[in-house]
Amino acid sequence: MREKDRPSQCCLLLEGWACRYRMLGDGKRQIFSFHIPGDIPDLQSLHLKVMDHSVCTMTAATVAFIPHEPLRKLTAAFPGVGAILWRETLVDGAIFREWMTGMGRRSATGSIAHLFCEMYVKLEAMGLARDHAYKLPPTQQDIGDALGLSNVHVNRVLRELRDNGLITLQNHKLQINDWAELSKLGGFDPTYLHLEKRDG
Missing domain, CATH: 1.10.10.10 (Winged helix-like DNA-binding domain superfamily/Winged helix DNA-binding domain)
Structure with missing residues (x-):
């Protein structure tokens, strides 16, 4: 998954490690997060049409791709599932804040x-x-x-x-x-x- 892609599916990491990152103009890379089995590192793509960063595997990995449209229908039919995914994005935000604190202080x-x-x-x-x-x-x-x-x-x-x-x-x-x-x-x-x- 690359920056500025318009994905039509989310990726569930089943085995291996992945990371989210951006490449800067000078060729340097900033990693935003490391991901382990059970994570959906691109869950935000369900509602944000354009990727503002890239996702790649760091090891040999097994992934499952979940198309957006069935996932939207699932969350509409089962609000509990939607609440779980919403919670995941909130925890993701909490981890970002902790990383920002670490890098700054x-x-x-x-x-x-x-x-x-x-x-x-x-x-x-x-x-x-x-x-x-x-x-x-x-x-x-x-x-x-x-x-x-x-x-x-x-x-x-x-x-x-x-x-x-x-x-x-x-x-x-x-x-x-x-x-x-x-x-x-x-x-x-x-x-x-x-x-x-x-x-x-």
Whole structure:
């Protein structure tokens, strides 16, 4: 899905990772969000005719395409479904606000710590992470493009987090060794994700 496309369907991510982004005139990329299985990264296209950003997969992925017209009929016939989709767009907005706060006010270390915590909580809620460990496909460049940091800066922060024993990152698998300290460092409060805690 590319900027200025006029899509006729939404994409449900079943497996893999995706991201939303924009390319700037100088060739730089700004990533707005990372997406995991269960997300519909282009849900806004149901009501906005023209895409103002692009969506791409970051890994091998399985996706389901849902045509707009049947989806509109479904939400009209079943208002509860419409309410669920509306809630998803509200949560999406809350995540955008949190990312904006991070890029504007957090240190580079705090921003990366916050991102790692956010992705763990989202993945854990989907049953895709446990014991503070998960697969992290984004590269250092991807992380930099998401947080407005240079590749060198990201590398330095990751080394600092490793040296302090907070994380282990190897072969795109992240292990958070000290959740309390990492979440404190990132000022992470999961309220904005609006996820209900699972029992156990």
